[in-house]
Amino acid sequence: MKKVAAALAALALVHSTQAAELNKSLLARAEKAKPEVLKLLGRMVNIDSGSFNGKGLDKVGALAAAELQKLGARIETFPASPASGHNIQATFTGKGKGRILLVAHLDTVYGDGTAASRPFRIEGHRAYGPGIMDDKGGVAAAIGALKILQGYKDYAKITVLLNTNEETGSHGSRALIEKLAREHDVAFNLEPGRAADGLVVARKGSGEIELEVTGKAAHAGSASKDGKNAAQEAAHQLMQLSDLGDEDKHTTVNWTVIKSGDRSNVIPDRASMQADVRVMVAEEFDRVEHDLARLSANKMIPETRVEAHLVRGFPPMPPSPVTDALAQQAADIYAELGRKLTLESSGGAADASLIFAAGVPTLDGLGIVGGGIHTADEYAEIDSIAPRLYLLARLIQVYGKGDQLPR
Template identity: 80%
Template sequence: MKKVAAALAALVLAHASQAAEVDKPLLAKAEKQKPEVLKLLGRMVNIDSGTFNGKGLDAVGALATAELKKLGGRIETSSAAPAAGHNIVATFSGKGKGRILLVAHMDTVFADGTAKARPFRIEGSRAYGPGIMDDKGGIVMAIGALKMLQGFKDYAKITVLLNTNEETGSHGTRALIEKLAKEHDVAFNLEPGRSADGLVIARKGSGEIEMDVKGKAAHAGVAAKEGRNAALEAAHQVLQLSKLGDDAKQTTVNWTVIKSGDRSNVIPDHASAQADVRVAVAEEFDRVEHDIERISAQRLIPETQVAIHLRRGFPPMPASPITDAIAQRATDIYAELGRKLTLESTGGAADASLIFAAGVPTLDGLGIVGGGIHTAEEYAEVDSIVPRLYLLARLMQEYGRGAQ
């Protein structure tokens, strides 16, 4: 028994030693790709591509398409209607077993003119610009990793999907995502790497509450009581519906947009409000939907009309042993570089949730490391490019060969 245990221990140690050995040629390729990645990233960041800017989205798509074609990808584009721009699918065929889906998005949250006002720049060890992390950094990482793997054919299929409307729920790409997901064995979502050099292994689901209030206009100084103040009713609803969250279940409901009236001397006859909803379990969507109907029936201003509904976005991506297994493999690969990954859950929603819901093992957060996402200070850590390229390329090698 002791001899068997010793033999097993020796095998484990040998495997650990082998796993810790860096692939030096691949690492050299990652280092060679770094300036090219930064150059392409700068070109993409300097294009306004907010979710509703079809021209800008297609311009970013054209840059990506040109690079993917050079690598031998078969390119298909499709309308993202009702969203703007065109989704891009690039397919690469190999001779192995594994089918890998890489996912990134071209749209940002920034308004037109932001790229000109805050163009791509590098200061010290950080690069800045609108959408540099979320998610143009993900696009260039996919292209960089594919360049590193030129000549590697030990996979059945690698597909790159570039989405135009992730920031508004991927409603113009959802059917395509679900279709492609089911054609692959594993998916790597190239959302930003977390600031602590992290991957994402669980995400909350997202939704929006949309409320519309109708009242009756009147002169605010002469006949205010003849009116029905839609703004006041909306404020009442926001206050009473602000308690919809549930800390114990990690459900949050935050009212973020309220609009009403355009003149201070007129009782407004219309008001609207929106709330951001995040849930860790899908059942909470049902509970919130039921509660908004029940609670909103309690009016403050008689004869006002309140229309309210929950618009569901991304489903939750809960913690899973399958995701944990892929994350462990990623952790082992990163250790080859002497680096350690953090594994995180987040309240942010992303396409990974749709892929996971389709039954496909998914690992998220494989883009460049950085922070300040969705703000004027969004940045990418330049020194993270090489290790992250290495990580992604090694994962593609292993799962291309059919790793389980």
């Protein structure tokens, strides 16, 4: 990784002192491709593909696979068990040296029926719809960039991976992602472009705390003292575990789901809580896990049973000179258009972290620019489509040659 960092840093220095000229032909193709990208985006957005909707995921995947196959890709599908749907792997073979991995995901956070209630629409310079940014815009951007590169073969291999379960932690795709990462020299993750026209150069790792309390049921009116109130113990646990985060280390622990009981006249014998955990450094997972066990043993109602454990999700993608060099290259390419990239760290977790952890140089946030992710107002900036296609296509051209990355 140190050799990679040095090579990429040297390349970035060259480009910062002598920026490349605008590829007018490529930009013209990017502008021409914009209506097709919007049309494909609309078709995908109008299909429900929540993480648990296998039929919807496969339907969107089939649309994307058909487009990639038209461009000459070899298509393979892999079950995403224990998740839903099938992961799509599209492989292009060229004549150069560089091996490039493009990653996007098909699943959204929206439930069935959302596409019908909020279908794709265009208002002014923005397009709206569930999942339009996260991450169907990324899928469309990958296809669009490869379309404007038709005829370009100065790469050894380009692989497009479309994941069906990123929103739930990529547990059904992790092995495939890690395998493909090791087979490539550089990876570009097509998560949404940031609202300030930026890329993501660092991400927090994610996890989840699951806490279960078992008590004893009783009649709330006539025999409440015979019960052991699981809800009350859960409330105690929530209060004492509310400080598990560490602001100085950018670790957050937020309790988000609490469930107990279904009748007001029964002392509940069960309660459960879930918390979202985000860390900037992997060691914080160990610290949170240790403190969780130590603190949860302190019960307010001794006769209850409390079980708490941390489920680790995505690892963190910390700041790195390797990523910085990739970002500098991207910034130089964007400068060809007279545009400036912003570089951001994100509290959100993504597949880029898995690829980076596998030792592969990774740049994230290369999808279409927009905002309102995971909300009813999710939108894509239409005017960002052509510049983002150009950026991704030029990155493929630069790293497809493979000269700057050691074997």
